[in-house]
Amino acid sequence: MHRLFAELEPSITVIEQNMADRVWYILRSNTFDVAELERLRRQAVPSSGENATAEDAAPQLAEQTANVDTAVNTPVVVESNDDGTIAQELVLEQMKSTLEEEIVETRPSKSLPSLSKRNRAVVRALNPILVTYLEASRDICETDSILFGTALAVCRIIGAKLSTAGRANGESSAIPAWRIRIEERIAKARALIGRLICFRSGNAGPRIVRTVRMAFAGTNVSLCQPDMMQKLTEYIDDLKQRIAAWGKRIRRYTERSTRFNQNRLFQTDQKRLYKSLERPMVGGTGPAPNQADTVAFWRSLWSEPVNHTGQCMGQ
Template identity: 75%
Template sequence: MHRLFTELEPFITVIEQNLADRVRYILRLNIFDGAEHERLRCEAVPSSNENATTEDAVPQVAEQPAHVNTPVVADSNDDGTFTHPDHHPEQMRSTLEEAIVVTRSTPLENRPRFPRIAISKRNRAVVRALNPILVTYLEASRDLCETDFLFGAALLVCRTIGAKVSTAGRATGQSSAIPPLRRRIEERIAKTRALIGRLICFISGNNRPRVVRTVRMAFAGTNVSLSQPDITQKLTERIDDLKQRIAAWGKRIRRYTERLTWFNQNRLFQSDQKRHYESLERPMESGTGPAPNQADTVAFWRGLWSEPVNHSEGHWTEVVASQCITPMDPVIITPDDGAEAVRRATNWKSQRGKRLDGLHHYWLKDFVVCHTVLARHFQEAFNQKSLPSLFTTGITHLVP
């Protein structure tokens, strides 16, 4: 079957095991009924004689129309129906080339951030469709630095399934200090206060079109019209109702702030009781002292991290090394070791702070063809006792 497939599709690189897995996948899910299976078999390997050999059928297969050019990777929707992916393998290969070029031309700290995609059958089928295509790039990679095409493959998957990829780099994207829940409630309060101001302006006699339109929107879905004689009373009641909502939202923010404070105090008590009691006795005041000088701060940390230091060890270290330290057994990293390490990792654990590219563990899990090559590259790096800067450079945020 693999020999026939390579003759039909010479530009697609696929291993025997992957092809057999695809066949079992289609058969297990009963994507096609018996009649459809027979029709596809006759179209793929037509033969006028039932006893014809496989060698006789090979030239006839090459002359058939492009019925077999559809990828054999089945896609699935959430409702259980299966369809073929929209992208031909050659189209995905060309798109992957473009994504890799864009990835390698972008600095690590400015690469886009991947979202958390839904782990559905449809998305998994798109990810697995890239596995045969990645084999060529994996075989051509010489070290860990040349495995950055996995980032381009993840970018291609996100674009294919329509996931929103943030174009802001990780170094420039500053996260807000305000919690999302509090920010949303504060936005509601701001909009409600603006609405109250418009209603008060209308009561005062301001009949501008924008004000009138806002008042009508405030009474949308009710039987209140602006021509009613008691419209002033209705507006007053509406303003009081909105003020009560603002008061309720304010109490909700206070409860949320108190609960967040309790949570942080409990967590700090579990990790460092001394700091917890110090924070209770002497609460920290932010923004009261002078701002630190940036040049002095950079010079201080550069002296600790960037300048080489020669340490003079005592003679006792040689005695301890000769008497207490035994040589380490040779370390052999196998593909199973890499697959097991990735399997136990959290899917969407962000690698920011550890690696600049921010590639999630999910992509390393589903790109199963990379486990063998990554194990080989890590073994070579371990033997050479050196890792590329991609794995040793991270983003450090100084806490004043």
């Protein structure tokens, strides 16, 4: 594609990476529908053939134009007695077209290093070395390993930072980013609740007092107010309610993920699913707790109840 564009528009200088990025963006953003892309492709192919005829281009360009016509338009009928060779060429062209489409569609959306003169020189120096290894490759898995190792070598030479944790072990982190953020919020809120409870219990250490001041920063609450303990209790209860809401969101996601995995496992390996369901549950095997102890436990979690006056209820 880059060679064809350079022959059609010699006055415009476009690198291969830039053209590949533009093609990828057009396909991803659905700027043109399938019919429009087909029409543009058919318009581009005859024009390239006319330019090649007018300028007496090399036979390689004529062969490339014929291959593009074969892949895009209806199959070209070739008069030959060797039907097996013709069928094999058509299959190869179809495989090439499918490969190009898959490369564009499944290209990873990662930030690429800038194509400076030094980086281009490194790539040009490694290209002849890479040919030797690709010619000795026996299957597509080995080719994939060679290309990936070459990319890592280029990044290492030019000093680009690239994380290979997911590629090394073949697995990526299954924990979503939002869950990690919520777990961090819960940990910070629990630490804050602990220090606020210490302050309410009478611990007036410098770090505890500084934490309380930071917690009530931006409000009209002062440590010298007579109702400071009541404000502190309300703030602790608010933090506990936030922790409960965050935990409920994580539990909902965990339950949904468990159901999804079980349904998928039921479609693929029912025996394995039944074995996982037959495993004994870890919790809930002991005797039921006393009702009074349960009520006292939950009341202690929510601190002291807040008494609402009639005036407040009337407002």
